[in-house]
Amino acid sequence: MEEKLIKTCLHDRHVKQGAQMSPFGGFDMPIQYVGITEEHNAVRHEVGVFDVSHMGEVRVKGPEAYKYVSHIFVNDVTGAPDGQIFYGMMCLENGGTVDDLLVYKVNDEEYFLVINAANIDKDVAWIMKNAEGFDVTVTNESDKYGEVAVQGPKAEETVEKVLGIPVKDIAFYNFKTFQIDGEEVIVSRTGYTGEDGFEIYGSHEYIIKVWDKLMEAGVQACGLGCRDTLRFEVGLPLYGDELSEEISPIEASLSMFVKLDKLEFIGKEALAKQKAEGVKRRIVGLELEGNAIPRHGYPVEVNGEVIGEITTGYRSISTGKSVAMAMVNKPYDKLGTEVEVRIRKKTFPAKVVKKRFYDKNYKK
Amino acid sequence: MSKVIEGLRYADSHEWVKVEGDIATVGITDYAQHALGDIVYVDMPEVGDEVSQGEEFGAVESVKAASDLISPVSGEVVEVNEALEDEPGLVNKDAFSAWIMKVKLSDASELDSLLEAAAYEKLCEE
Known part of the structure; x- marks a missing residue:
């Protein structure tokens, strides 16, 4: 039986804007609006906004x-x-x-x-379950909040000018709670892209207003496609790929x-x-020779023996290189180790490198 | 709307075939390039490889994922489009001029199992 997908408060907007929609984590989410490369570059060089209400x-x-x-x-x-x-x-x-x-x-x-x-x-x-015996109350507020992430070098200017929220003084990995239109809005200097940016939490009605204002101002709508390429390039893990109950x-x-x-x-x-x-094993970065692209699940080999597996891989949009994160057995996790990645019928030489393929540009 | 060209043959796996004599030129359709998004790599066969109808002969990769290329014909690969090595995005620009391989047909009767333009267009609309 197919599970019914949950729609975020911005779902109507995505469909109207012609986004390519796909299931993610039980939600029907936008993967891209105009193209992953264009959206990725908007965040690296200008500003983009993501619906992260899921x-x-x-x-x-x-x-x-x-x-x-x-x-x-x-x-x-x-x-x-x-x-x-x-x-x-x-x-x-x-x-x-x-x-x-x-x-x-x-x-x-x-x-x-x-x-x-x-x-x-x-x-x-x-x-x-683990709160038993502690004097605390735990409330799941997931349905109450919508959330957008405004990310990129122009994020601060955009949030201040377009949304009128004074965020200049919020330091990296800090947040403030604002009273806006009679409701509480949480704004943090955080993100998942390696760029400066903010995450804004508010009621569904408020987040819809925020989205519309950003669209009116010409801010690029960004889907989960480039969210993944952006986080990957700066070595951030995705639960399910680099982390799990087994990792x-x-x-x-x-x-x-x-x-x-x-x-x-x-x-x-x-x-x-x-x-x-x-x-016994560890997540490392890999850089491949040539143009073939390593993907999640592809085997990593040494002398024909499988010693690991790709967890995330792309042709990096920012650097043009074929790079990956991979879970490899020791001792093949050392920087500079030469391995091979099996891509369809062939293997391609690769080298263990740092898993930061692109330098972060945080404003600290 | 995706473009479909009259006179070509189409596979339901979204490859097109243009036949001149005993040589078939193969590419992916406009519908396929659109569905894939930004193409960043085309994994092509090598000249001299044997390909078989209905079997994988390479892959076309968007930023997000790899999709197998399924050969619409059988025969020997006589040429591959080397321009795609440096500029895979040509497939997005014009899928019908950015051919992928040329095959010397070993069984021309296989072409009968492929779709005509109108039937393929209908398939894409479904």
Whole structure:
């Protein structure tokens, strides 16, 4: 039986604008409007806007909110000022990744969690289950919020001028809550593109107004197609590709977000062991010789033996090179290691490189 | 609306064939290039390769994904369009002039199983 796809509050707009629609994480989402390359370049060089209303939002509130968030989150929010945001993961006891997420600190007794669309039901169940015994209330607010991401070097100017929201003073990975038209609107300096930009959360009605204003001002509408090429080029993981319940943050080469000096958190023991003893496999970057394009699932080989698999691959739009992220067995994860990628009937030589294929341009 | 050209033969996997003597020129249709989006790589066979009707002979890749190319005819590859190596986007510009391979037909009767322009146009509308 086919599951019915959920429509975001901007769905009508996408269809009217002629976007190519496709299922993603249980939602009917725009993949592209005019073309992935054009949309990608708009974000790298000018500004673009994404409908990211499919993302889930969960609010954790109560006297033990800090203690509880510390319990389920591998990063450390201790001592953070109100208004700061953290990227990190929720992990299983065995170190596998439940999801990667953003944690917005409203104050010590209130946190706002932003989770992946495909994982909303699973995450909410996980968050609720692990909240037992903590003095907190957990609310799934995913249906309440629409969200857009305005991304690119001209994002700040666009949000200030077109939307009239004063965001100049919001620092990287910080947010502010504004009262606009009698409602609360959350604006953070975050994104998933490697460029400066903002993510705006508000009621469905407000987000529709924001979208229409941006369209009127000529801002490029961007689909999930270029969202993936943009995040990939700067080495950001996508849950399902580089992270999963079978892939720990250590294996995903994201150990910088796992704070083992914290008193306790779910998965700490397993992750500490992985960090101390080393893991058997790890996500690396690959650069291919020639023009063939590595894709998710293609085998990575050494002397004809499969030693790994591509997790995401593209002809990089920004650099023109055929590059990939891949999960490879040790010791083939070392920089400069020569491997081969099997693409259909042939194999192509590739080299292990850093998984940042394009430099980030954050405004910090 | 996608362009369809009279006088060519079409496969339901969206390749076109132009026959001159015993040589068939093969490309992908305007409908296919449009559905694929920005084409960034065409994986072509090599001259001398044998291709078979209904079987994969290469791939055309958009930014997002790879799609197999299915040969509408059988025979030996006698030429490939080298211009596509440097400029795969030519397929987006004009799918009917950006041919992919030329095949020396081993069985011309196979052409009868391919669609005429009108039938192919109807298939695309469905």
